[in-house]
Amino acid sequence: MKHISPKNLKARFATEWLEGGGAARATADDPGPHYPSGCTTIFSPGWEVDSTGGTAALCQPMERDLYDCYKTCYWPAQVPDYLNNSPDWHKNCAAAVQDWREIDLVFP
Amino acid sequence: MTTPETSPTLVEATQMHRFSGGERRYAFLVPSSMIFELDEASERVLDRLAAGPKAPGAVVETPEEEAALRELAGVGAVARQGAPLIPIGGLQEVDGPPPIRTVVLNVTNSCNLACRYCYEYGDDRIAEAEVPMAMTEEVARQSVDRLIADSGEARDLQVTFFGGETLLNWRVIRPTVEYAREQAQQAGKRVDFSLTTNATLLTREVSQWIADNGIGVTISVDGDKQFQDSMRVYRSGMGSYDVIAPRIAEFLKLQKRPVGARVTITSKNLDVPRIFEHLMGLGFYEVGFAPVTSSPDQDYALGEEGFDELLDQFRDLADDYVEAATEGRYLGFSNLSDLLGEIHEGVSKAYPCGAGLGLVGVAPGGEVGLCHRFAGSGDHDLGHVATGIDDEKRAEHLQKAHIDARTDCSQCWVRSLCSGGCYHEAQVRYGDRFRPNLHYCDWIRDWTALGLSAYGRILDRNPRFLTRFEGMVRVESPTP
Ligand SMILES: C[S@@+](CC[C@H](N)C(=O)[O-])C[C@H]1O[C@@H](n2cnc3c(N)ncnc32)[C@H](O)[C@@H]1O
Numbered sequence A: 001m002k003h004i005s006p007k008n009l010k011a012r013f014a015t016e017w018l019e020g021g022g023a024a025r026a027t028a029d030d031p032g033p034h035y036p037s038g039c040t041t042i043f044s045p046g047w048e049v050d051s052t053g054g055t056a057a058l059c060q061p062m063e064r065d066l067y068d069c070y071k072t073c074y075w076p077a078q079v080p081d082y083l084n085n086s087p088d089w090h091k092n093c094a095a096a097v098q099d100w101r102e103i104d105l106v107f108p
Numbered sequence B: 001m002t003t004p005e006t007s008p009t010l011v012e013a014t015q016m017h018r019f020s021g022g023e024r025r026y027a028f029l030v031p032s033s034m035i036f037e038l039d040e041a042s043e044r045v046l047d048r049l050a051a052g053p054k055a056p057g058a059v060v061e062t063p064e065e066e067a068a069l070r071e072l073a074g075v076g077a078v079a080r081q082g083a084p085l086i087p088i089g090g091l092q093e094v095d096g097p098p099p100i101r102t103v104v105l106n107v108t109n110s111c112n113l114a115c116r117y118c119y120e121y122g123d124d125r126i127a128e129a130e131v132p133m134a135m136t137e138e139v140a141r142q143s144v145d146r147l148i149a150d151s152g153e154a155r156d157l158q159v160t161f162f163g164g165e166t167l168l169n170w171r172v173i174r175p176t177v178e179y180a181r182e183q184a185q186q187a188g189k190r191v192d193f194s195l196t197t198n199a200t201l202l203t204r205e206v207s208q209w210i211a212d213n214g215i216g217v218t219i220s221v222d223g224d225k226q227f228q229d230s231m232r233v234y235r236s237g238m239g240s241y242d243v244i245a246p247r248i249a250e251f252l253k254l255q256k257r258p259v260g261a262r263v264t265i266t267s268k269n270l271d272v273p274r275i276f277e278h279l280m281g282l283g284f285y286e287v288g289f290a291p292v293t294s295s296p297d298q299d300y301a302l303g304e305e306g307f308d309e310l311l312d313q314f315r316d317l318a319d320d321y322v323e324a325a326t327e328g329r330y331l332g333f334s335n336l337s338d339l340l341g342e343i344h345e346g347v348s349k350a351y352p353c354g355a356g357l358g359l360v361g362v363a364p365g366g367e368v369g370l371c372h373r374f375a376g377s378g379d380h381d382l383g384h385v386a387t388g389i390d391d392e393k394r395a396e397h398l399q400k401a402h403i404d405a406r407t408d409c410s411q412c413w414v415r416s417l418c419s420g421g422c423y424h425e426a427q428v429r430y431g432d433r434f435r436p437n438l439h440y441c442d443w444i445r446d447w448t449a450l451g452l453s454a455y456g457r458i459l460d461r462n463p464r465f466l467t468r469f470e471g472m473v474r475v476e477s478p479t480p
């Protein structure tokens, strides 16, 4: 983390846990059902909490979901129809994390 | 892709208290009690969110700020509006009431002093001590047995002797210490002892025994002669200062363990710097101050102005503390040390104190109560040491006392540290031990802010000083 730094023991502990992939590890220890990486659990498609009760293993940044929903993932999100009508919908947005504001509206 | 026109996802800053130390800026997060230092980008993000929830795009203007927003979200300082509050790491389920680690033995309810404010004898007493009673050796042993039997996996146990004047029953304390040591050893546990005394009975023999046995001692004393003698008097009205001063001097010379003084602050001795200087001069390692619990119409009651004045005096002493810490010295202002210890650890409490949780009080006759202040008051009995602690009642208490059950506290930013305040105070004040102590909430919030400010300054000037607090938070220690 660059912009905030943990100071007391609780904050240091939580940060180490998060940065060491604690949340991801907690998920790995308990294999549970498989979800495509980058997605939240099926019934909580928002960005509330992940399966460990934290936020660290969610699709963060949430903009990343955009492309996961676009090609790699089955999640039926509202991305433009890139096969026929809008092949270039994302051309101004090379890295969703940085350029998401550049994505234009698409009118069917 | 279409932009939704109604209710876009908004983000909001979660509850926090921001403070500074030197040039540095920090955020204390609620209820996790985590503290983060903020850089300019993260500060700007939080500033923009201070006015209320906003769309993410309205919160960040640069990639830097966007990264900051993401980091803040990662630790729960910023969240989607209305997202449920779930602590990182998940919730812990507790099966029934936890093991007992501490017993406070009210070894007598007689006293050789008659301090005017005392809750054991004064107007505000809860326990019904019609007959003066001393705990027998048998009841003391049963209490030890009970502690060991009910301590579950806990290895480090604590026996605290209390009163009345604790040392009036030294005859029982002494063999009980030996007995508890033997029993603990057989059970593969360790036991530590402490007591609180008014110092009148600290003869050379007693003092030497206390030193040899490494008993932790707190001495109740209210300041110099004038202050001490205004409230801490014998039944005849004679002050006790001239009796205790030489005894304290001799006692402190013999001890290896640091000894703390405990001062009860009333309107009659509202002068923290003067008391602090005097008691540190006598050789105490630490001095702790507690405002008197009393009904408002007592002439010695503190009143609102008194509480404000007390806070100002604490603030000055805290400044001295920070100065000392900057140079690596320890200034024995124990209230602040306790608070800093909790802040540094990041304690987030569901209960205000250990009463009924890991701690119980035992009355002279063996009746078990939430803590020493309650022990022996029929209403609050949790059983008897001979027959067992009533875990059902304990569970019921814990359920009602949980911070989440206290709606008055649910929006308060210090709730993870305060958790509603002393049950006994609430009982005295409102006749209901589960009522949060709302009469002193503003004060507690100001005091906590003061502690965070001291913490921030120490972080800025000499963070190494804080390592002394690592691994030493005593969640269960009761306030005397
Ligand atoms: C009840 S005494 C028992 C132990 C011993 N007799 C002593 O004086 O230390 C424990 C502590 O409670 C404090 N105390 C008594 N009445 C109080 C009250 N109404 N409010 C706050 N503290 C009180 C005393 O000053 C003392 O420090």
Ligand code: SF4
Residues within 6 Å of the ligand: B408, B409, B410, B412, B413, B414, B415, B416, B418, B419, B420, B421, B436, B437, B438, B440, B441, B442, B444, B445
């Ligand atoms: S008792 Fe008052 S100060 Fe303490 S947590 Fe509740 S509302 Fe806050």
Ligand code: SF4
Residues within 6 Å of the ligand: B352, B353, B354, B355, B370, B371, B372, B373, B374, B421, B422, B423, B424, B425, B477, B478, B479, B480
């Ligand atoms: S804080 Fe109050 S209720 Fe808790 S142990 Fe102390 S006297 Fe008892």
